[in-house]
Amino acid sequence: MRDELNLHSNWKIMVLAFLVWAAHFMIAYGAELIMPGNPAVRWIALGAALAACALLAQGWRRVGSDGSPVVRLALAIAALAIAFQTLPALIG
Numbered sequence: 001m002r003d004e005l006n007l008h009s010n011w012k013i014m015v016l017a018f019l020v021w022a023a024h025f026m027i028a029y030g031a032e033l034i035m036p037g038n039p040a041v042r043w044i045a046l047g048a049a050l051a052a053c054a055l056l057a058q059g060w061r062r063v064g065s066d067g068s069p070v071v072r073l074a075l076a077i078a079a080l081a082i083a084f085q086t087l088p089a090l091i092g
Helices: 008-034 040-063 069-091
Strands: none
Touching: 008 040, 008 069, 040 069
16 A cells, blocks of 8 residues: 555545635625625525536546555545535535
8 A cells, every 4th residue: 555655646536536625715705795695695605516526427437447545545535525515515
């Protein structure tokens, strides 16, 4: 496993997974701060979540089935966090 984590591509995918998560948070939370209570915020949060999940899915495909489990875990954590952050915006 140590050799897998020394690969530059694995580090790049892990960092990008958490950057996508951070970008989604900034977009969704920023939209709520700018337009509190506006129904458009739900659509902004949903669109950001779909775009973020698409980027994470692309990273998952890039890792492949024989990729590092740590990289796949980072992608899964980021995807679950994005889903968890989007739920309050969609529920109300």
